[in-house]
Amino acid sequence: MKQLIWIMSCLGWLAIAANAQAAPEDHRLKVVKAVQKIYPAIKFEDYVHGALAFSPDAKDQYDAIMAFPPYDAEIEKGAKLWETPFKNGKRYADCFPREGRNVAGNYPLFDAATKKVVTFEMALNQCRTANGEDPYKHSDMNTMGLLTAYARTLSDGMKMNIKVEGKEALAAFEAGQKFFHQRRGQLNFSCAGCHISNVGNVLRTEYLSMAPGQATHWPAFRGGDYALFTLQRRYAACNQMVRLAPLEIGGEEYNNLEYYHSYLSNGLPLKASVFRK
Amino acid sequence: MKVIRNAVWMLAGGIFLLGITGPVAHAAENASGAALTVEAAKALSNAEFLVGMAKNKKSLWTTAAGALTQAQEAAKKQDSEAVIRYSAVASEQAFLGLAQSGYPLTGAD
Numbered sequence: 124m125k126q127l128i129w130i131m132s133c134l135g136w137l138a139i140a141a142n143a144q145a146a147p148e149d150h151r152l153k154v155v156k157a158v159q160k161i162y163p164a165i166k167f168e169d170y171v172h173g174a175l176a177f178s179p180d181a182k183d184q185y186d187a188i189m190a191f192p193p194y195d196a197e198i199e200k201g202a203k204l205w206e207t208p209f210k211n212g213k214r215y216a217d218c219f220p221r222e223g224r225n226v227a228g229n230y231p232l233f234d235a236a237t238k239k240v241v242t243f244e245m246a247l248n249q250c251r252t253a254n255g256e257d258p259y260k261h262s263d264m265n266t267m268g269l270l271t272a273y274a275r276t277l278s279d280g281m282k283m284n285i286k287v288e289g290k291e292a293l294a295a296f297e298a299g300q301k302f303f304h305q306r307r308g309q310l311n312f313s314c315a316g317c318h319i320s321n322v323g324n325v326l327r328t329e330y331l332s333m334a335p336g337q338a339t340h341w342p343a344f345r346g347g348d349y350a351l352f353t354l355q356r357r358y359a360a361c362n363q364m365v366r367l368a369p370l371e372i373g374g375e376e377y378n379n380l381e382y383y384h385s386y387l388s389n390g391l392p393l394k395a396s397v398f399r400k
Numbered sequence: 401m402k403v404i405r406n407a408v409w410m411l412a413g414g415i416f417l418l419g420i421t422g423p424v425a426h427a428a429e430n431a432s433g434a435a436l437t438v439e440a441a442k443a444l445s446n447a448e449f450l451v452g453m454a455k456n457k458k459s460l461w462t463t464a465a466g467a468l469t470q471a472q473e474a475a476k477k478q479d480s481e482a483v484i485r486y487s488a489v490a491s492e493q494a495f496l497g498l499a500q501s502g503y504p505l506t507g508a509d
Contacts, residue, residue, distance in 0.1 A: 304505035309461045309493065311500070315507040367497075368460040376458055 147287045147296050151335070151387050158322055158333045170336030171391050174400075177323055177330040181400070188398045194344045197351060198396050201273030204266070209254040215274065218250035227278035228393050231285065231382040233292035240295050240378040244271060244353070261355065261373030268351045272342050275395030283339055283393060285386040299383025302376060303334075308365030314384075329400065338385040339392065343399040352399075354381060440480035443487035444471055450494035459501050464493035 359369035467490035474482035
């Protein structure tokens with residue numbers, strides 16, 4: 124009898140855990156289906172191209188630029204940062220499995236010990252501090268930006284693989300989900316209002332990209348001067364555009380947002396250091 | 401008659417002098433660091449409180465922040481009227497930002 128109760132309670136906990144994981148996955152599938160319903164001709168794997176998926180001309184321009192990216196020198200600076208040993212002789216590659224190859228798709232992850240979301244940038248900084256170096260500022264594109272411009276390319280092709288396991292991870296996911304769906308700034312926009320409800324419409328002369336796929340292609344080199352943008356720098360810029368005072372890059376709100384936002388891209392291949400208008 | 405004429409000249413002279421020295425005296429008083437009016441100081445304090453609250457709630461609009469900066473700049477110049485005007489904008493925009501966090505979510509499940 125005791126054994127039966129024990130088995131039943133274990134099964135019960137398993138069901139609860141499965142249900143907790145099911146909720147983010149159900150939501151992701153709902154978002155993907157919402158896009159597929161409006162644009163059935165756009166293949167799921169092409170969601171990584173975002174706004175380019177709506178304009179063959181823009182996609183051709185992108186392909187031409189990506190054949191010989193004018194910002195190659197910046198990526199090389201990032202490679203140098205990655206490969207230069209710390210003062211103690213260790214390297215970034217020593218901090219990650221497979222020397223840092225095919226790891227970025229697992230980030231952000233939820234650290235059960237600290238009960239916080241850990242982004243790839245935070246993991247890089249953890250590597251730095253563990254080896255006696257000062258952490259980089261997340262908002263500094265000349266250090267953290269350039270480092271990730273190279274480090275993330277080591278995971279090109281890897282499928283996004285964000286996990287939400289456990290009550291606290293779910294809470295962080297839901298905090299990010301709320302942020303994405305909350306109206307903000309004097310212009311009263313939400314991320315979802317553009318990138319789920321108005322996908323494919325034009326705003327500020329550009330097609331609104333779909334939320335699934337957005338988190339796969341960062342950092343990006345944007346515009347005529349190829350300014351380097353990490354994903355969270357882009358969050359700050361978007362917030363500024365809708366007249367919300369941007370939040371801290373690398374802060375809890377943007378970390379939770381990236382956790383949710385990246386989850387929406389699960390199953391899609393990463394490609395870092397791309398061009399965007 | 402002469403007395404009346406003299407009185408008229410004195411009155412005209414006095415009015416003339418008041419006309420040129422009044423504003424100068426007022427400006428001098430301001431430039432010397434006279435305090436803002438009570439109303440202006442209160443308006444600025446309220447605006448700073450509301451903007452601070454909106455910032456803590458991660459709901460601060462750039463319009464509120466910008467208006468508060470302008471109010472603070474006006475306060476440095478002791479321009480009470482401008483302080484009141486910009487503080488009102490800052491307070492209103494900060495309040496709207498705070499209220500916005502209670503709006504229903506868009507496209508939620």
